[in-house]
Amino acid sequence: MLPVEQSCYWLASRQGYNPSAPLTEKVDADYAVVGGGFTGLWTALFLKQLEPGAHVVVVESSVAGYGASGRNAGIVSNSIDHSHALAISHFGKPEAERLAKIGMQNISEMEEFAVDCDFERSGQLQVALKPGHLEDCKHNLEVANEIGLAGYRMLSREEMQAEVNSPLYLGGLFVPGGGILNPIKLVDRIVGEMKRLGVVIYENTRVNRIGDGVLHCQKGDIRAKKIVMATDAYTHHLLPQLLWRFIPLYDYILVTDPLTAEQKEQIRWHHRQGMVDGRTFFNYYRLTADNRILWGTSEAVYYPPNKVDATCDHSEHHYRTLKESFAKHFPYLNGMQFPFGWGGPIASTTRLTPFFGTMNGGRVIYGLGYTGHGIGTTRLAGKIMAHLALSKDSELLSLKMVTDKPFPYPPEPIRGMSVAAVTRSLQKVDAGESPNILLRILDKMGIGFSS
Ligand SMILES: Cc1cc2nc3c(=O)[nH]c(=O)nc-3n(C[C@H](O)[C@H](O)[C@H](O)COP(=O)(O)OP(=O)(O)OC[C@H]3O[C@@H](n4cnc5c(N)ncnc54)[C@H](O)[C@@H]3O)c2cc1C
Numbered sequence: 421m422l423p424v425e426q427s428c429y430w431l432a433s434r435q436g437y438n439p440s441a442p443l444t445e446k447v448d449a450d451y452a453v454v455g456g457g458f459t460g461l462w463t464a465l466f467l468k469q470l471e472p473g474a475h476v477v478v479v480e481s482s483v484a485g486y487g488a489s490g491r492n493a494g495i496v497s498n499s500i501d502h503s504h505a506l507a508i509s510h511f512g513k514p515e516a517e518r519l520a521k522i523g524m525q526n527i528s529e530m531e532e533f534a535v536d537c538d539f540e541r542s543g544q545l546q547v548a549l550k551p552g553h554l555e556d557c558k559h560n561l562e563v564a565n566e567i568g569l570a571g572y573r574m575l576s577r578e579e580m581q582a583e584v585n586s587p588l589y590l591g592g593l594f595v596p597g598g599g600i601l602n603p604i605k606l607v608d609r610i611v612g613e614m615k616r617l618g619v620v621i622y623e624n625t626r627v628n629r630i631g632d633g634v635l636h637c638q639k640g641d642i643r644a645k646k647i648v649m650a651t652d653a654y655t656h657h658l659l660p661q662l663l664w665r666f667i668p669l670y671d672y673i674l675v676t677d678p679l680t681a682e683q684k685e686q687i688r689w690h691h692r693q694g695m696v697d698g699r700t701f702f703n704y705y706r707l708t709a710d711n712r713i714l715w716g717t718s719e720a721v722y723y724p725p726n727k728v729d730a731t732c733d734h735s736e737h738h739y740r741t742l743k744e745s746f747a748k749h750f751p752y753l754n755g756m757q758f759p760f761g762w763g764g765p766i767a768s769t770t771r772l773t774p775f776f777g778t779m780n781g782g783r784v785i786y787g788l789g790y791t792g793h794g795i796g797t798t799r800l801a802g803k804i805m806a807h808l809a810l811s812k813d814s815e816l817l818s819l820k821m822v823t824d825k826p827f828p829y830p831p832e833p834i835r836g837m838s839v840a841a842v843t844r845s846l847q848k849v850d851a852g853e854s855p856n857i858l859l860r861i862l863d864k865m866g867i868g869f870s871s
Pocket of ligand 1 (some may be wrong): 455456457458459460479480482483485486487488489491493494495496497625626627628650652671672673764765766788793794795798
């Protein structure tokens with residue numbers, strides 16, 4: 421299997437990126453950010469914008485975008501709360517309305533910033549593969565109306581098939597506001613802007629240990645007034661005490677060869693929406709700028725005990741099931757090749773939204789747990805953590821997502837066993853069975869498991 425730098429379509433097709441030099445000495449900084457993904461890069465950018473005179477550094481163990489930020493599907497959803505219905509059940513309706521508004525404004529600001537990132541505000545289609553999914557679509561439409569979001573629209577079977585040609589579609593829901601982008605171009609855009617403002621990034625520099633206000637790296641140390649942890653699914657490697665609030669999981673994706681003109685004609689997809697289906701373990705998919713199909717699965721895997729490393733970057737099992745589901749969706753694309761395949765780590769929480777906090781007397785700030793919905797939310801996380809680090813007020817700091825912590829996960833070995841049991845139960849629901857007692861109890865407790 422190829423290393424992820426070659427097997428991930430975005431990383432492999434990255435153009436003209438020159439990583440910055442690693443850290444080789446002792447340096448002082450005002451703010452040191454660990455992690456060069458969206459969260460860390462946005463945080464550094466906002467820190468520098470809010471306090472231009474500050475010395476801000478970012479430390480990345482590989483190259484910027486090596487983690488989930490360079491490996492995701494690039495489907496930008498219009499929400500920062502996983503789903504508006506979940507936001508109501510976890511935080512109440514007024515907070516869900518607030519999150520919906522903030523989420524939409526965030527995407528518009530991101531679009532303005534994301535020049536040359538192939539950002540298309542094409543919206544999203546939630547497709548129904550079973551009659552029950554149509555009910556879910558209707559529910560999502562009602563929830564959107566309830567919290568003041570306009571433009572959602574149910575699509576009949578004919579309308580859905582006219583958008584994208586699959587014999588499996590029974591109809592669905594058009595969700596406006598979001599779209600698709602090239603995630604690695606967004607990473608490079610933030611890095612470029614951040615450096616232009618004077619932020620220093622040390623790439624190929626792993627933080628081995630956090631001391632009292634010091635990041636101990638391979639060949640140098642950084643002493644900083646404040647440290648921001650932006651390491652999402654990798655966070656427990658440095659802060660194991662946060663592990664009970666999140667679980668690291670792996671998601672997998674395939675990308676086809678570019679569609680021929682004839683295949684494009686067959687599949688239609690003229691409006692280029694990001695697509696998801698109504699199952700718990702759903703497929704998510706989209707067209708790339710050069711008209712390949714990116715085909716992913718949310719059947720996320722937990723590798724006990726909380727493993728996050730390069731040995732998880734590929735899964736033959738997932739590639740096989742992804743190819744099978746692709747063939748069922750688009751039988752007329754029989755024989756299509758998938759030259760790219762990869763996985764990436766996400767951090768999930770029991771409420772499926774991120775959490776934030778500080779430790780070491782406020783000197784260390786952290787934020788993580790975006791599940792598979794982080795493109796929009798990480799930008800807000802960057803704002804939140806920049807304000808926390810600067811001890812500056814912001815309306816974002818009163819979000820319940822920031823003030824409240826998610827219900828904890830159990831430690832190992834119960835963690836591994838319970839994830840396996842929940843996964844099996846959810847697979848049965850997707851196969852048509854009713855939710856079993858375990859799922860009903862978790863539902864009552866407001867505990868989720870999904871990417
Ligand atoms: C396969 C996949 C598909 C996805 N699809 C979507 C999607 O379509 N839409 C969406 O909104 N979201 C999606 N996501 C989720 C989204 O990509 C993430 O939520 C988001 O990128 C998280 O960003 P981050 O910066 O917090 O974490 P990351 O991008 O993972 O960045 C963390 C960084 O920290 C670095 N690091 C770790 N440890 C250290 C250390 N000790 N020292 C220095 N650096 C360190 C890592 O190398 C990494 O670069 C997907 C994720 C995956 C994996």
